[in-house]
Amino acid sequence: MEKVKLKLLYSDIKPELDMIEKELEQAVDSESPLLNDASLHLLQAGGKRIRPVFVLLAGKFGNYNIDVMKRVAVPLELIHMASLVHDDVIDDSELRRGKPTVKAEWNNSVAMYTGDFILARALEYITEIEDPKLHQILSKTMIEVCRGEIIQIEDKYKLDQNLRDYLRRIKRKTALLISSSCELGALVSGADLKTAAHLRRFGYFIGMSFQIIDDILDFTSSDEELGKPAGSDFMQGNMTLPVLCARKDQAIYELLKNNLQKDMTDEERLTIVKTIRNSSAIEEAKKISEKYLEKALEELSYLPKSSASKTMRKIAFFIGKRKF
Amino acid sequence: MNEQQIHSKITSLEIEVLKAVKQRTLEKHTEGPSVERERLFFLLLPFLDGKQWSADIEQTAKTVSIVYAALHAHDQVKEDILASKKQQLTVLAGDFYSGIYYQMLSNMENLTMIKHLASAIISVSERKASFYDQVERPIQLVDELIQKNEIELIEAFYNFYGYHEYTKLAKAMLSYVRYENELKCLKEGGQSRILQLLNKSLRYPADPEAWLLKKLDVLHDQVLELIRDAKFDYELKNFMLHKITPHQHRAEQLTREG
Numbered sequence: 039m040e041k042v043k044l045k046l047l048y049s050d051i052k053p054e055l056d057m058i059e060k061e062l063e064q065a066v067d068s069e070s071p072l073l074n075d076a077s078l079h080l081l082q083a084g085g086k087r088i089r090p091v092f093v094l095l096a097g098k099f100g101n102y103n104i105d106v107m108k109r110v111a112v113p114l115e116l117i118h119m120a121s122l123v124h125d126d127v128i129d130d131s132e133l134r135r136g137k138p139t140v141k142a143e144w145n146n147s148v149a150m151y152t153g154d155f156i157l158a159r160a161l162e163y164i165t166e167i168e169d170p171k172l173h174q175i176l177s178k179t180m181i182e183v184c185r186g187e188i189i190q191i192e193d194k195y196k197l198d199q200n201l202r203d204y205l206r207r208i209k210r211k212t213a214l215l216i217s218s219s220c221e222l223g224a225l226v227s228g229a230d231l232k233t234a235a236h237l238r239r240f241g242y243f244i245g246m247s248f249q250i251i252d253d254i255l256d257f258t259s260s261d262e263e264l265g266k267p268a269g270s271d272f273m274q275g276n277m278t279l280p281v282l283c284a285r286k287d288q289a290i291y292e293l294l295k296n297n298l299q300k301d302m303t304d305e306e307r308l309t310i311v312k313t314i315r316n317s318s319a320i321e322e323a324k325k326i327s328e329k330y331l332e333k334a335l336e337e338l339s340y341l342p343k344s345s346a347s348k349t350m351r352k353i354a355f356f357i358g359k360r361k362f
Numbered sequence: 363m364n365e366q367q368i369h370s371k372i373t374s375l376e377i378e379v380l381k382a383v384k385q386r387t388l389e390k391h392t393e394g395p396s397v398e399r400e401r402l403f404f405l406l407l408p409f410l411d412g413k414q415w416s417a418d419i420e421q422t423a424k425t426v427s428i429v430y431a432a433l434h435a436h437d438q439v440k441e442d443i444l445a446s447k448k449q450q451l452t453v454l455a456g457d458f459y460s461g462i463y464y465q466m467l468s469n470m471e472n473l474t475m476i477k478h479l480a481s482a483i484i485s486v487s488e489r490k491a492s493f494y495d496q497v498e499r500p501i502q503l504v505d506e507l508i509q510k511n512e513i514e515l516i517e518a519f520y521n522f523y524g525y526h527e528y529t530k531l532a533k534a535m536l537s538y539v540r541y542e543n544e545l546k547c548l549k550e551g552g553q554s555r556i557l558q559l560l561n562k563s564l565r566y567p568a569d570p571e572a573w574l575l576k577k578l579d580v581l582h583d584q585v586l587e588l589i590r591d592a593k594f595d596y597e598l599k600n601f602m603l604h605k606i607t608p609h610q611h612r613a614e615q616l617t618r619e620g
Contacts, residue, residue, distance in 0.1 A: 070489075147439065154456070155488065161464060168473055173467075174468045176464075178465060180465075187454050188385070191450050
């Protein structure tokens, strides 16, 4: 149902998105049958394609030319894919979107080379755009994404971290790449700098909201809906917003503390998931997500009304209410 | 340039590379970036040989070394073991170094080199992945894949700046260094993907040590010939022979054979 909703939201740019999908397949084509299979495996696992969608929509605020836009939209998705395949090694994840991860299907080394290959393809592809500024923005974002992940590992199992640490982390981990997708889409289409700045901020706020919802869903969705065990974030030591909100209750704090860095049984995992799900933490986290959503919508309000801004608005609402 | 000056030029580039990729957490929990002096030597060879050189070229050489460090970090990720903090950060170290090289070249506005390096990384990754497929390859082909991976990134650098003349020598010498390291690993009872591949590709009875010793001899002869034919100055030739590829294995082999 949710996927159908998303498809409807994308209907204005469907032909272009279909083209991007084909380009993605071509981009991961490799002389190595193993890399070919691993990359296609990852690609065909699906995904929301939020980044290329925002590149294309942002491009509608300038001189939109799909042949130019795809040169940014495709690599942005590839960069995201490369980070996912490496993340699965970091998190030792067996499943992604209900399918075995590359590291589970093959092994860690194949996952590493697949990620390196996909990232290199992205850079090979995007260097067709000869604007150094674009590359400076993107490379800075890539470094910040890594810094965010490094900090995430440093902060693992730290139940007493503060909200600011969490927000800074998700900014780097998720929001910046979505923000850059919007900004680069605008810049490459020749939109004016003020428009590009509004779109960059829109992407940033949406990215923050998106990640918070993702973190909420990790507790509120079922294993089947998630395609992985619910509560995986906590099990891996990642203290997300619902946990940070829930720990204010002393009894929950004790429960969480007693289960940190421990091989949890399924029963213990589900107890934690249920406890957080039934606490006020979910509502509290949702409110913070909504604040970011409001800010994103405010940025959109500064832009000329168009079918692109309307679609962006709808996507923003979808992100705030999504269930997968 | 005398031996001391060559050493200090390499050291200075090494320090620059390490500075560029410095990151507190990575430094604390990983083995740190692998910056091999032999590779730095070959990146600097056109300069040492008196070819046209500039700060930009040196900066590009630095980025090539960073790409090697990125790929090396990912080679260190172990098979099928639970993700330790060190392992997790090693994955991120490789990604972080990749971001740094991209940023450096973007700031230099050298987009062509980004493309060349990306293409080289694709080829290297494809070859490394091929080490994991089930295809049986003859030893000659495995050897060629290994040697190509040693030179690919430096070759991209040479091609970009028109330093093609050094490719053959760099390939032979860096392959020599690679196989020498593999031999050392074998003698110490270690294991590596390359040793596994050699074992798999050599005909029964597989004797990787004998193959490595023979290969080192062949490569050393090749190196001698290439150096003899090149117009390097005496100090540079001497440095290459005695500091990059000192050949001890022939003597060892003779001793072994009685």
